[in-house]
Amino acid sequence: MLSLRLIEAFDYDAAEVLAQGVRRVDVTQLACQCGADAGSPRGRSGKAAMLIVLVLTAGCSSTGLVDVDSSFPAPLVESLPLRAGVFFPEELRAFTHSETIPQHSQWQFELGKASVELFNPVFSALFDQVIVLEQLPAGDQAANLDLIVAPQLERFEFDIPRNRDIKFVEVWLQYRLYVYTPDGTPIAEWPVTGYGKSQASGSMPRDSLHDATVRAMREAGATISIRFASQPDVRDWLQEKSNAKTIVNAGS
C-alpha cells in the first residue's frame, strides 16, 4: 500500500494543489513528501500503484541547467569621450558554475554568453568608441585606444528556498573589471557586485533562478554604467589624462 501523508499540521501547498486540480500537481514536490511502500503488486491495480510510485519518486534528485539567455538594454548614460578596447577573456566567455545542494538538487549555471551580452551595450553606452579585442594587445598595437577594459566573473552564489517561509531564490555575483592603458599598465581593478531575487516556484525553480541571475547581472551593469568614471583610480587617471591634454593644447 502506498500511503501519502499529505498534510500533518496542515500543508498549504498541498491544499493549493488540491484546490487547483490534479493536472497541476507538482510531482517533484509530492514525491519528496511521500513515503512509498510498494508491497506486492497484484494485477492491473498493482501495476498502476507501482507506476504511481515510480512517477512520484522520479523527481527526488534532479539536475537543473540554468542557461542564462537574455538581452540587456543599453544604459541611458552620458558617454565618456574615450576610445576603449574591450577584451572578453575565455574564462568569462565560457563561465559555468556547478553546485550541489545536499539532499535536494544539483545546479549548473551557464553565464558566459549572457555576460558578453550584458557588457556589449554597457560599454557601448559608457564610451564614445568601443573596439572588441580578440586578444590583449602587445607593445604599441593599441596605440589608437585610450584604455582597455577586461571583465572577469570571479564569484557566483545562489540560494533556493528549503522551507516554506522563504519565498525567493537569490543570486549574488561579482565581476572584476581590469582597466589598463594601451601599453598594459594597470589603471584600476574594480570588483562590481550584483544581487537579484525572484519569487520561487516549485522545488526546482529553474525559471526563478534564471530571472534572479538576470536581475543580478543587470544590477552589476547598472553599477558599472553609473559609477565607472567615479571610481577613485579611474577618476585620477581621467584627471591626469585631462591635465595632459590641457598641457598639450596649451603648448600647441
Added chain:
Amino acid sequence: MPRPSSTQEADRHFPGVSMVHYRMLLALTFIVGAALLSSGCVTAEIEQVRHSSTGIERGERIVILARQHHNSHEAENGFMQCVGNALQSGGRGLEMASREDFINGLYPWFEPATAPLTAEELPALLARPGVAEQLTLTGVRYVVWMDGSTDRVDGGGSLACAISPAGGGCFGLGWWETDSKYEAAIWDLKTFDQAGVISTDYTGRSVVPAVVIPIPFIARTQANACRGMADQLHEFLVVGDAPIG
C-alpha cells in the same frame, strides 16, 4: 415505542445504503456544512490618502512597478498583472504602459538598487541626460509603486490520504489563513510629487475538509485585494477632484 436502529434509519432515508456509508455521508454533510460556514470569509481594510489632485487625459499612461528593495517580500508578478488588467479592461479604459519596456527604456535608473525611493528624487533623475526625453516617449504620467505580498499567517488541522490497489481516499480537515497586504504609492510625473497612497489588507481563512474526497474552500484574498486595489486606483486617478486629505 421502540426507537429505530441506525441501520433502519439509513434504510429509511437512503434505501440500499449501508450503515457505514450512511455515517460517512452524515460526517461529510457536517464537515461541508462547517466548512461552508467558516470559509470564504474575507475581511478587508482599505485606506486612501490623497496629497494632491489627480486626473488623467487621453494619451497619458500608467505604469505599475514593484518595490524590490526589501529582502523579505515583493509584490507578486501575478498580482501586478491582475491590477493592470483590471485597470485596462472593461469600461475603465485606462492606458497602461508595459513595465518591462518602461524599465528597459530607462535602464539603469529604475533597477532595485538605483530606483528613486521618494518623489523628491524625481527632479534630479529627470535632469540626467536623456531621462526626461525617454519618459516623454513612454507617455507615462503616473508611476504606481506597488509594495506588499500575500502570506500565510496561520494554519492547522490534519489531512491524510491513502492509495491501495482497492482504491484510495483522504480523511481529515485542514485550514490556513492568508493575508494579502499591499500598498500603492502614486507618483505624478507631471508635478514631480506623490499624489497619494492606497493601502489594502485582505485576510481570509481557507478550509479543506475531506471524507474520501477533499473539498477545498479557498478564501481568495489576493484576487479580492486585486479587485479592491484596482477599484481604488481607478477612482483615485480618474476622480481627480476628490477632496484632498
